[in-house]
Amino acid sequence: MDVIILSPLENVIIEKLAEIVGEQFISTDDADLVSYSSDFMIDVFLKPDVVILPENTPQIAAIVKLANENSIAITPRGAGTATHGGSIAQGGILLDLTRMNKIKELDPISMIATVEPGVVYEDLNRITGKSGLWFPIEPPSGAVCTAGGMVGNNASGLMALKYGTTKDYVLALEVVLADGSIIKTGKSVLKSSSGYDLVHLFVGSEGTLGIITEITLRLIPKPMHLSTAFASFPSLNGLNDAMNAIYEIRRVLTPAGIELIDLQTQKAINEVEKEKLVPEVEILVIFEIHEFSAAGLEDQKDLIEGVARKHNCNEIHWAKDDEERDRMWKARKAATVVSVRSRTSTLLGDLIVPIKHVPAIIRFIQEVAREKDLLISIVGHAADGNIHYLIPFNQNESKKAFDAGDAIVYKTIELGGSITAEHGVGLEKIKYMELEHGESLSLMRAIKKILDPKGIMNPGKIFPAEKQ
Amino acid sequence: MSEVSFKNLIKVKESLDTCFKCSLCKGNCPVSEQIFWATFSPRGKMLILRSLLRGQGTLTDRVRDSLYTCTLCGNCDNTCIAGISVTDVLAAGRRDLYEARKAPESVNSLISTIKESGNVFDLTKEDMDILGLNPRMKFSENADLLFFKGCYATYHSIPNESTMRSFNLLKTLNVDFTILEAEECCGSPAYLLGDMDTTKRFCEYNVSKIEETGASRVVTACPGCYRVLKQVYPQLVGTLNFEVIHITELLAEYIDEDRLVFKKTGNDKLDVLYHDPCELGRHCGVYDAPRKILESIPEIHLEEFDKNRDEAKCCGGGGGLTISNPNLANQIAQLRLQEAEEKNIPTVVTACPACQLNFSASKDKYNMKVKILDINQLVGSVKGL
Amino acid sequence: MNNEKQFPNLSNMRDRIIECVKCAFCKADCVISKELLWESASPRGKMLLLRGLLDGFGTLTEKTIKSLYNCTFCGECVKDCLAGISLEDVFLAIRKDLFNLSQENKLSESAIIHKVDMLCQRLQENYNPLGNLPEERTIWELGQDIKLPRTAEIVYFVGCMPAYYRKSARTTSQILKALNANFTTLGSSERCCGSLSFFLGDEKTTKELAHYNITRIKESGAKKVVTSCPGCFSMLKREYPKILGKKSEFEVMHISELLIEFLEKDQLHCKSELNLSVMYHDPCELTHFDIYEQPRRILKEIPGIKLLENSENATPTCCGGGGGLMSLDVNLSTKIAKRRLETALDLGAEALITCCPACIAAFTSAAMEYNMPIKIIDLLDLVLQSLENKIEN
Known part of the structure; x- marks a missing residue:
């Protein structure tokens, strides 16, 4: 494979880009370069050459075409809440897609939504919720993260056990390819055996194959009855107890989510939140159950409680109301960061x-x-x-x-x-x-090469540099 | 040519014919100082009206524009060597235009606002409550003196609550007074813009309401109201059963009778310039009363503008100019205020809420340092009272 | 390169800034982020900018400065922060540094800094941020028939907006009068509470104003200070003791708290002919003191008022006027207010009720500018109306 050489951005290109999106939506100001220099958690800070906020697919197509002709790197970005640095760029164009935040179509009968990539997860669910429908991924960053980012990283969340991950909901995509052409792949249907599944090639491709500009999602009915429990496994062998309980429960039913928190993290949560949000036990398990009837919910509770107790769970506490449920999930969400405080x-x-x-x-x-x-x-x-x-x-x-x-x-x-x-x-x-992919990594590279011969799409991500 | 009857203009035909176009009127015209086109000078207006009356002119937009670009300050009347009242001629022309529905849109819309809401600012009593601008005090029921509030002094906050200040001032002086709960516009804007029907309607309404109270004196702080009540009402409904005075005249009376004495307070001396409002000064001849008040305040040192009393320049806010051309109104005000800055006298006192409003707007617009005070604001704030 | 010397206050916040895990949760409820899509406008963006400034990775461009002043200090980001950082403190620190730099003429080419300077200067000259004359501070007393004693149990700290815009001061004093409260004011010797200079980072002016007002209040001998402006309330209650380094010798209350006292003594009886569906808007600076229930309780006392709540009321959203934003960028603050009014309209409210003169000003201008069919009503007006009904009956 050839060594890829990307060009620096010249002023004349910036002027052309400005013509495409309008002066207002392009910036080379250091304030913006710094603001887009990092994302969640990762300790890397890289400045792009220019940040652009496009409004629609034709603009993106024009931008990508221009970038391809001039061998300029292009890095797409949603809300920047991933943790691996996939949406930051050393030089080149950073394409912030949050301005493309329209829900283009909501079809409550087919239970399908077509959205632009910048739609915020919770905003989408607020709208679909009015029809009783739900895009059930529930990533902890749902209040800010975007549909495009979720598709790009194949994101999942706290309810993946029952509802799967983003890929399970993507039916069709519109993608701007590296040469600036626009393709549509997939249909607004629940099944298709028609040829290669290109939709799922793009899901999780982290912007290295093209820019996703439209997403068609399958929705499901939102369950009306929810409950959450803290189950304490206090013995020194709590980990085995908890996992044995989980294995047994999973063979008979699928809770929405099962989370596990170690003692050290529980202590950190209570300390940081300055209230006793969680009991401090060897292993704490959170059960989240969803049902369409109250009776069904009670059945699930009984079953889970029975099995848990059999495996030395000394206390299982179900939330009394929504407020308590929220507190429980607040604790789980806090777990992500409590232990990292005051470290660099x-x-x-x-x-x-x-x-x-x-x-x-x-x-x-x-x-x-x-x-x-x-x-x-x-x-x-x-x-x-x-x-x-x-x-x-x-x-x-x-x-x-x-x-x-x-x-x-x-x-x-x-x-x-x-x-x-x-x-x-x-x-x-x-x-x-x-290490993980072995030979199949070469196939991934080959696919990348076909779709992006000049290597302008989010360069430096996913693939290790090739050995000369 | 025309769909305009000029029945008012024909009454002043003699004046139009008398004008021998010397153009001296231009010398003191505030509009001419800003606009170089002869079209907008008093002489230009006279020529336009003459040609219209003779059927030789065309009523273009520019013509209408010219006729409504005037503060009706009356400086031209004073200057005219032929002794013509240019403003009377212009007023007649405006009436003909208005009656033929040829007045500019801004004029029509203001008049319909006044007709509907009973005031210039289109505010209801409820609106005033919302703005917190209604008084919360008790008024006498059968007082001999009635305070006529007026729109500018009451509804607009820039004249700094002129009406409330008047109330407080009168209460301080133990004046027994009443007000009209449902006072309507005095009719001055309609009068100046050429709508005599509306002027008459307001006149009849207010006169009957005032007469119901049995008050024998009506005092107002607004020179616009003052002039209309004093000069125009009698023309419309005959002799009034009550006397009309301006608040400065009332205060001067109290000073004469030693019922209003300003004691020394030891405060710093304050140099002030007094600006004669056109309608109080030139049109009604009240020049001395406000000066008497200012001179009797020990800390105040009164200075005069170069042009004062009957030669005083206009603030720019009269004759509906703030409606038809607010920018021009502000520019005229700026020129007047510049003199204060040049004289290094930081305070201009006037006795008219409309002057105060236009000066303040201009001051903000051109970022000037002069302070604009209404005379009742000044008197009310004097601690030695 | 290390810029710590240039930004001493910010440097003290270095640990806070580094603790930011860049999760962007702060963006979710940030009213600025809802209007401006640029990452630099979001709280996370600001944290990155500050980190950049401290370690020399970023430069202080005009846009950077603008971003740092695009904040209403509503505090939503603090509640959402995963890392538990008090972002307000960080954002205040840089404003202090920028202000101090501007005093050394180091940022003279920045239009925003120039505006900040001008606002603070206006405050120093007139003792109010509105540019009105200090001696006109008592203008609201006109036409009120209220006799204020020289000393009293309660001092009503009027505040600049209530005093000069008159409405709020008039309503509050009429309520206190109707309730026979033993109160007075500091008259024309009251000065701005310093809220604006506080948020614009002018510590010196804030401190001077705090010392001045505290002295006047002490001279009055009052044991209780009541404000109708949540901005003044926050300054008097929380910031003054911090500035003076000691506890206040008097109690500071917001009028809504005082009204609850009267309510509990069964002295506040509300009668009303009103029939109105309303949404209550929480002024940010009251929520910082957990004053959520008091105004709602008062509202519920007024017959005919139907209080609509939506789930988003649980996380209050700002009117857009705070943190000096209304003075610095009125277009932006009006857009934020508009969005809040849209929430109220969606809820089916005929009126939005609040008890903060700044919120009212922001909402009123938004309703006018965007021609929105909703009334903006001060809670205190409703109280006064119903109190007066009672007196007349």
Whole structure:
């Protein structure tokens, strides 16, 4: 493969870009370059050459065409709430898609919505909710993250166990390809056996294959009866108890979500939030259940409680009302950051293993923490095998922290898992791509080459640099 | 040519014929100082009206524009060596235009506003409540003196609550007075813009309401109201059963009778310039009363504009100019205020809420440092009272 | 490059800035982010800009400065912050630094800084941010028939907007009169509470005003200070003790709290002929003191008022006028107000009720500018109306 050389942005190009979107929506001001220089958690700061807020697909097509002709890098971005640096760019054009925030069509009969990529997740659900419909991913960043970003990273959330991930809801896409042409792939139908599934090629491609400019989503009815419980597993063997309970429950029913929080994280939550949001026990499990009837909800509760108690759960507390439910989820959401406070950097992991290996990988992480003398907190979507670990560190501990991260990833691969379940690869997990994908990475490269021969689409992400 | 009957203009035909076009009127005209086109000078207006009356002219938009670009300040009348009242001629022309529905749209819309709401600012009593601009005090029921509030002094906040200040001032002086609960516009704007029907309607309404109270004296703080009540009402409904005075005349009376004495307060001396409102001064001849008040305040040192009393320049806000051409109105005000700045006298006192409003607007627009005070505002704030 | 010397206040916040995990949750309820799509306008964007300024990665362009002043200090971002950072403190710190730099003529080419300077200067000259004459501070007393004693139990701290715009001062004093409260004011010797200079980072002016007003209040001998303006309330209650470094010798209350006292003593009886569906708007500076229930309780006392609440009321949204934004960028603040009014209209409200003169000004101009069919009513007006009905009956 040729070595890709991208060009710096010349003023004349910037003027042409300004003609496309209007002076008001293009900026090379340092204020904007800095503002778009980073995203969630990652400790990398890169400035693009120019930031553009396009309004519609033709504008994007014109921008991409111009960029392709002049070999200029283009990095698309939604709300910038991913954690891997996929939406930041060293030079080139940064395309902020949040201005394209229209819901183009809501068809409550077919239960399908067609949206622009900048639509905010919760805004979409506010509108679909009026028809009783729901796009059920529930990412913790739902109040800000965009549909385009979710598709680009194949995001998921706290309810993935029952409802799956973003890819399960994407029916069709409109994409601007690297040469500026516009394609539509997929139909507003629930099934299709017609040829290659290009829709799912673009889902999770992190902007490296094209710019997604329109998304057609499948919606489902929103369940009316919800409940949430904290289940405490206090024994030193709490992890095994909890997982055994989860395995048994999963064989008979599918709760919306099952979350697991370790003792260290529970303590941090209570300390930081200055109220006792969570009990402090060896392992805390959160059960979220959704049903369409109150009776069904009660049945689920009974079943879960019975099984949990069988496995040494000493207390299971169901939320009395919505307010208490909100408090419970507030605690879970806080878990992401409580342990990283007052540290300069954090390494955030997003591994996933077959669920039978959950206890093994958690034990391994705890082992690494002890060995390297690091505080590693663990929260996870336990029931689907997706475990997040957070390693906060100060500058002088960085080698130690990255070594720990590497060790955990190697173990994950060894257990048959994947390096990222829902966050994406971006910049930060490139180094593990070869390890996870082996030969099939070459096929991915080949696909990229066909769609983006000049390599202008979000360069430097997903793929490791090729060895000469 | 025309769909306009000129039945008013024909009454002043003699004046139009007498004008020998010397153009001296231009010398003191505030509009001519700003607009170089002869079309807009008093002489230009006379020529236009003469040609219209003789059927030689065409009523173009520019013609209408010219006739409504005038503050009716009356300086031209004073200057005219032929002794013509130019403003009377112009008023007649405006009436003919208005009656033929040829007045500019801004004029028509203001008049319909006044007709509907009973005031210039299109505010109801409820609106005034919302703005917090209604008084909360008790008024006498059968007083001999009635205070006529007026729109500018009451409804607009820039003249700084002139009406409320008058109330407080009268109460301080223990004057027993009443007001009209449902007072309507005096009719002055309609009069100046040429709508005599509306003027008459307001006149009849207010006169009957005032007469119901049995008051024998009507005092007002607004020279516009003052002139219409004093000069125009009798023309419309005959001799009135009550006397009309301006608040400065009332205060001067109290000073003469030693019922209003300003004591020394030891405050710093304040140099002020008094600006004669056209309708109070030139049109009604009240020059001395406001000066007497100012001179009797120990801390105040009264200075005069170069052009004062019957030669005083207009503030620019008269004759409906703030409606037909607000920018021009502000420019005229700026010129007057500049003199105060040049004289280094930081305070201009006037006795007219409309002057105060237009001066203030101009001051803000051109970022000038002069302070504009209404005379009742000044008197009310004197601590030695 | 290290800029800590240039930004001493910001440098003290370095840890807060580094703690930002850039999650962007702050964006969700930020009224500025809803109007301006640029990331630089969002709280997260500002945090990145500040981080850039501290470590030399970013430069202080005019747009950077503008962004730092595009904030109403409503506090929503603080509630949403995953990392628990008090962003307001950070944003205030940089404003202090920028103000101090401007005093050394270091930012003379910035139009925004120039405006900030001008506003603070106007405040220093006239003791009010509106540019009105200090001796006219008592203009609201005209036509009111209220006799204010020299000393009294309660001092009504009028505040600039209520005093010069008159309405709020008149209503409040008439309510206090109708309730036979033993109250007075500081008259024309009252000065601005310093809220604007506080938010614009002018510590010196704020401090002078605080000392001055505290002295006047002390001289009055009052044990209780009541405000009708939440901005004054916040300054007197929270900032003055901080500035003076000691607890106040008097109690500070918002009028809505005082009315609850009267209500509980069964001295506030509301009668009304009104039949109105309303939404209550929480002024940000009252929510910072957890004053949510008091105004609602008063509203519920007024017969005929139907109080509509929506789920979003739980997270109050700003009128757009706070933090000096109304003075610095009135277009932006009016757009924010418009969005809030749209919420009220969607809810089916005929009127929006609030009890903050700044919110009322912002909403009134938005309703006028965008021609929106909704009334903006001061809670205090409703109270006064019903009190007066009672007196007449």
